[in-house]
Amino acid sequence: MALYSEKVMDHFRNPRNVGVIENADGVGEVGNAKCGDIMKIYLKIENNIIMDVKFETFGCGSAIASSSMATELIKGKPVSEALALTNKAVAEALDGLPAHKLHCSVLAEEAIKKALQNYYEKNGIEYDKTKFPNCIVCHGCDC
Amino acid sequence: MTKKMKQIYLDNAATTKTSKEVIKAMLPYMDEIYGNPSSLHSVGQQAAEALLDARCRIAKRLGCTEKEIFFTSGGSESDNQAILSAATIGERKGKKHIVSTAFEHHAVLHTLEKLKRQGFEITLLPISENGLITAKQVQNAIRPDTCLVSVMYANNEIGTIQPIAEIGEICREKNVIFHTDAVQAVGHVCVDVQKERIDMLSLSAHKFHGPKGIGALYVRKGIPLTSLIEGGAQEKGKRAGTENIPAIVGMAVALDESCENMEKNAKKLTKLRNMLIDGLSAIPHSVLNGDREKRLPANVSFCFEGIEGESLLLLLDDKGICASSGSACTSGSLDPSHVLLAIGRVHDIAHGSLRLTLSEENTKEDVRYTVEAVKQVVAYLRGMSPIWRDLISGKKEFIIK
Numbered sequence: 001m002a003l004y005s006e007k008v009m010d011h012f013r014n015p016r017n018v019g020v021i022e023n024a025d026g027v028g029e030v031g032n033a034k035c036g037d038i039m040k041i042y043l044k045i046e047n048n049i050i051m052d053v054k055f056e057t058f059g060c061g062s063a064i065a066s067s068s069m070a071t072e073l074i075k076g077k078p079v080s081e082a083l084a085l086t087n088k089a090v091a092e093a094l095d096g097l098p099a100h101k102l103h104c105s106v107l108a109e110e111a112i113k114k115a116l117q118n119y120y121e122k123n124g125i126e127y128d129k130t131k132f133p134n135c136i137v138c139h140g141c142d143c
Numbered sequence: 144m145t146k147k148m149k150q151i152y153l154d155n156a157a158t159t160k161t162s163k164e165v166i167k168a169m170l171p172y173m174d175e176i177y178g179n180p181s182s183l184h185s186v187g188q189q190a191a192e193a194l195l196d197a198r199c200r201i202a203k204r205l206g207c208t209e210k211e212i213f214f215t216s217g218g219s220e221s222d223n224q225a226i227l228s229a230a231t232i233g234e235r236k237g238k239k240h241i242v243s244t245a246f247e248h249h250a251v252l253h254t255l256e257k258l259k260r261q262g263f264e265i266t267l268l269p270i271s272e273n274g275l276i277t278a279k280q281v282q283n284a285i286r287p288d289t290c291l292v293s294v295m296y297a298n299n300e301i302g303t304i305q306p307i308a309e310i311g312e313i314c315r316e317k318n319v320i321f322h323t324d325a326v327q328a329v330g331h332v333c334v335d336v337q338k339e340r341i342d343m344l345s346l347s348a349h350k351f352h353g354p355k356g357i358g359a360l361y362v363r364k365g366i367p368l369t370s371l372i373e374g375g376a377q378e379k380g381k382r383a384g385t386e387n388i389p390a391i392v393g394m395a396v397a398l399d400e401s402c403e404n405m406e407k408n409a410k411k412l413t414k415l416r417n418m419l420i421d422g423l424s425a426i427p428h429s430v431l432n433g434d435r436e437k438r439l440p441a442n443v444s445f446c447f448e449g450i451e452g453e454s455l456l457l458l459l460d461d462k463g464i465c466a467s468s469g470s471a472c473t474s475g476s477l478d479p480s481h482v483l484l485a486i487g488r489v490h491d492i493a494h495g496s497l498r499l500t501l502s503e504e505n506t507k508e509d510v511r512y513t514v515e516a517v518k519q520v521v522a523y524l525r526g527m528s529p530i531w532r533d534l535i536s537g538k539k540e541f542i543i544k
Contacts, residue, residue: 009457012454012457013458013461015527018526018527019527020532029529033490033491033494033530034490034491035490036451036479036490036494037451038528038529038530039529040529055527056527056528056529056532057527057528057529058449058450058451058528058529058530058531059451059454060451060452060453060454061453061454061457063451063454064454064527
């Protein structure tokens, strides 16, 4: 289908890092079933490095592809880099997303931020709260 | 990804393959008899004859006279014109109330919304969980100021067939114009406008193996139409523009073909449909949308808990299956299908929908392959769904038991 780029279809058909990390250092879930997409990110962090990352997603093709790409972009990277990941970077790495699907890349960014926030809270690490949206909104639909 | 794969087309409610006979019948009206039926010379008059012949054939199939058939660009235009015409008639008499249903096609719903902004009052009847309305509901909703009842013959997503003859009877009794969007029904089930007391009916050729971009509106004698397109005197001045003769001829041939084979096709399709329904019902936490019996012979519609429809469609496409979904993501909006919401499916469930609509070209083998493919894809997507994890771990309760 021409709706998506080859990159999106590749990550949708062969998603990287699908699954769960037992005893993860940080877990973040965003979205809701009512809107049709939920993303859950699991992080394994050692010495400030994202040693492993897994995801579970309920959603459309671009939601699954965005999760897959986002996990690839942060795996093995320092926490600071993961924190700096933008939805734009995810969408660009996928060679673009249709306009009405951009919220999927936003969800990916927010899921990672939420998982990192969870990691900070769990470990009592001080962090700059302004860098995190205090309310993860579901973009594009009124729920 | 260019490997050749068998393709199984199961999206016949979206559109159908044009029949070979139809294509053959259309060709002469492009390269030999290409005249304008309004022209006085012989090439034009031959086209005019073809136009009249097609009109008569279509009228005969619907049980009306040729004078009651108006050609349009398709179902949407027919719906728009029928509703706006009835509204104009109503307004003149000070009647500005319309009764319709919550799960109509957008060609109806959006036209009604437009009328609402112009001061009309619209009652949308609720739909039962099995996708049906009753004549009694219509009867109770009709008021002294009701100028139109518009109820679809068969629903485009879940395939349920409404009690049209009973509704027609009530409307005739109460002297209210009755319009039905029969786009999914004509050519697939017996439609008789006289017996069913239908005053206006919309149909579209490409839903029964005819060409795209052509349809018709049946309007009972004596009901004045309002034209949407101004210009020449075509279609008795109610629809300007040179008639699309090849498409009109194609539509007549397609309808004849569909009606002649209706009984045989319906029998075959019903068998295949039931096989599909039985096969898909075996998937845990799945539910059939719409009544099992009172539905189009070719329609199957399901919801699967814990997954999202677009992913399902894309992966089925990878397996060579062309399907459709009431899923929002496919249409560019995030809201799930208004039809599924109307029959009471909650958002979470409505997102995981699949519509498979058969044609007589499909085989038992296609059905078996499709059932297996859907089972695999649903299981795969559930495997990566955080909702599914919560459901099977007991953290959340299943909505579909």
